[in-house]
Amino acid sequence: MLEVENLIAGYGGADVLRGIGLEVKPGEIVAVLGANGVGKTTLNRALSGLIKPRAGTIRFLGQEIAGLKASAIVAAGLIHVPEGRRIFPNMSVRDNLVLGSYRRGKPAREANLERMFELFPRLRERMGQAAGTLSGGEQQMLAIGRGLMGEPKLLILDEPSLGLSPLLVEEMFALIARIAGEGLAVLLVEQNVVQSLELAARAYVLENGRIVVEGASSQIAADPALKHAYLGL
Amino acid sequence: MSTSRAFAPALVLLLLAALIPVFVTANTVLNFIVFTLIIALAAQGWNLLGGLCGQFSFGHAAFFGSGAYAAALLQARYGVNAWAAFTAAIAFAALVGWIIGYLSFRSGLRGSYFALVTLAFAEVFRILANASAFTGGAAGTLIKLDIRPENFQFASRAAFVWIALALVGFTLLLTTAITRSRLGAWFAAVRENEDAARALGVDTLAVKLKAITLSAGITGAAGALYVQYYLYLDANIAYGSWISIEALIAPIIGGIGTPLGPIVGAVTLHGLGELTKLFASGIPGIDLVIYGALLVTAIAFAPDGMMGLLKRLGRGQVTPRTTTPKTTAAKTTTPKTEGAA
Numbered sequence: 232m233l234e235v236e237n238l239i240a241g242y243g244g245a246d247v248l249r250g251i252g253l254e255v256k257p258g259e260i261v262a263v264l265g266a267n268g269v270g271k272t273t274l275n276r277a278l279s280g281l282i283k284p285r286a287g288t289i290r291f292l293g294q295e296i297a298g299l300k301a302s303a304i305v306a307a308g309l310i311h312v313p314e315g316r317r318i319f320p321n322m323s324v325r326d327n328l329v330l331g332s333y334r335r336g337k338p339a340r341e342a343n344l345e346r347m348f349e350l351f352p353r354l355r356e357r358m359g360q361a362a363g364t365l366s367g368g369e370q371q372m373l374a375i376g377r378g379l380m381g382e383p384k385l386l387i388l389d390e391p392s393l394g395l396s397p398l399l400v401e402e403m404f405a406l407i408a409r410i411a412g413e414g415l416a417v418l419l420v421e422q423n424v425v426q427s428l429e430l431a432a433r434a435y436v437l438e439n440g441r442i443v444v445e446g447a448s449s450q451i452a453a454d455p456a457l458k459h460a461y462l463g464l
Numbered sequence: 465m466s467t468s469r470a471f472a473p474a475l476v477l478l479l480l481a482a483l484i485p486v487f488v489t490a491n492t493v494l495n496f497i498v499f500t501l502i503i504a505l506a507a508q509g510w511n512l513l514g515g516l517c518g519q520f521s522f523g524h525a526a527f528f529g530s531g532a533y534a535a536a537l538l539q540a541r542y543g544v545n546a547w548a549a550f551t552a553a554i555a556f557a558a559l560v561g562w563i564i565g566y567l568s569f570r571s572g573l574r575g576s577y578f579a580l581v582t583l584a585f586a587e588v589f590r591i592l593a594n595a596s597a598f599t600g601g602a603a604g605t606l607i608k609l610d611i612r613p614e615n616f617q618f619a620s621r622a623a624f625v626w627i628a629l630a631l632v633g634f635t636l637l638l639t640t641a642i643t644r645s646r647l648g649a650w651f652a653a654v655r656e657n658e659d660a661a662r663a664l665g666v667d668t669l670a671v672k673l674k675a676i677t678l679s680a681g682i683t684g685a686a687g688a689l690y691v692q693y694y695l696y697l698d699a700n701i702a703y704g705s706w707i708s709i710e711a712l713i714a715p716i717i718g719g720i721g722t723p724l725g726p727i728v729g730a731v732t733l734h735g736l737g738e739l740t741k742l743f744a745s746g747i748p749g750i751d752l753v754i755y756g757a758l759l760v761t762a763i764a765f766a767p768d769g770m771m772g773l774l775k776r777l778g779r780g781q782v783t784p785r786t787t788t789p790k791t792t793a794a795k796t797t798t799p800k801t802e803g804a805a
Contacts, residue, residue, distance in 0.1 A: 281662055281663065301662045302662075302665045302666060304665075305663075305664065306665060310664075317660035318657070318660065319653060319660065322652060322656060326649070330649055330650075330652075330653050330661075330664060381665060
């Protein structure tokens with residue numbers, strides 16, 4: 232459903248991504264792995280339209296989306312949950328969620344809200360609370376929930392495990408598995424190699440703005456030389 | 465909160481204010497009310513962009529002045545009917561707002577950079593209006609005195625009180641309606657975290673353009689009303705920084721981002737100023753001292769303005785303001801918990 236070819240993007244005069252190709256099939260969890268500064272966040276921003284790619288094609292559900300406005304890409308069904316839990320801290324939990332669903336009509340919005348509260352019971356308890364008062368894990372759940380409120384067909388998660396305790400990371404990845412189990416495709420962009428490889432069916436390893444390794448997660452996980460060379464394990 | 469409850473306090477307040485001219489006929493009082501309402505209206509415009517959408521302008525004089533000049537020049541130079549000129553002035557100010565917004569938001573100007581650019585626009589307009597023969601230069605522009613209702617000129621100041629009240633009231637209802645609408649939610653999203661809003665699919669450029677266009681139209685209406693009331697305009701009145709400051713201080717004192725805030729702020733500031741002038745007329749400049757002291761006190765003790773203070777009083781927690789979550793912080797950038805890229 233997502234096919235990226237020869238994607239080049241960056242900031243100012245510098246290219247951060249130097250020819251990326253990747254693919255996500257319907258219902259699949261795909262991981263993009265790499266250390267800090269290899270271009271993971273830039274890749275997300277280019278896919279979701281927050282920056283304009285310099286070259287290359289991004290096809291989503293058969294439609295060319297490279298260079299479209301971020302709002303048009305969201306409308307097409309590709310939703311990006313940015314890293315660092317960019318929630319709206321002074322708004323209530325409920326308002327944060329509702330904001331993710333304003334493109335839908337009111338009945339759909341209410342139904343989505345109910346679905347999110349079922350998925351994240353903790354958020355129901357904290358419904359009226361200012362989002363900035365939530366714990367780190369709860370904020371991450373809120374950010375994901377807010378993304379899901381827009382009824383995505385493909386969800387891009389940018390480092391959902393960032394800054395969470397190991398126990399919470401477990402919980403978070405179990406949740407992602409559950410969401411994907413409902414038929415949603417997920418592009419998981421992560422530094423947490425071990426857990427991501429367990430969760431995703433396939434993975435790409437990003438280094439210096441290029442894909443250096445791609446394949447089934449089990450294959451990558453089983454190759455110690457590969458893991459040592461690119462993922463520092 | 466139900467819809468009727470959200471609008472009720474505003475409507476009661478407006479009705480009470482509308483009764484004032486029935487009982488008070490002193491020109492100084494009515495003069496004060498009209499002037500304060502004009503400031504309140506200009507401030508309501510600022511509040512829509514700065515308070516609801518989080519884009520702090522330091523140059524709302526650009527819109528106030530454009531509205532005022534459009535209303536004055538259409539009448540003085542082209543003999544356009546005053547009511548038509550008034551309507552056209554609002555549209556013109558809104559257009560100026562859209563253009564300034566398009567130029568600055570498209571280039572991604574935010575925060576202090578946006579504030580500085582608006583200040584620069586207002587200053588350029590002031591210098592141009594002061595130099596150009598078309599606007600009457602430094603001598604200014606007069607609207608011919610011809611007291612007839614069809615000329616938007618009235619023998620009684622009460623009529624202006626009611627017109628100003630109607631405009632302020634309409635803007636109050638509009639602002640309240642916006643805060644409860646989808647557009648209001650998008651304004652808040654842009655204010656709270658623009659990047660997150662974009663990731664959610666909010667077309668932030670379009671949203672900000674809507675905010676600045678509405679905002680400029682409202683502040684332009686204040687300018688047009690000003691010139692219709694005083695019948696005289698020069699560049700320093702129209703585009704001077706005094707009105708930019710008035711327009712932003714009233715919401716800050718009153719309660720930024722709240723529909724009633726700009727009105728409460730304008731009434732508080734100018735009410736206190738007038739009262740001190742009245743009771744301490746022997747000490748020249750004392751009203752300015754009070755004004756300054758009030759500003760400092762308000763920012764130190766009521767960072768959410770009078771509306772925030774009232775809310776806290778209502779909840780019975782006055783002193784420990786650190787425990788009160790700020791509901792309308794307008795300069796919020798990103799949550800503290802955010803990780804590094």
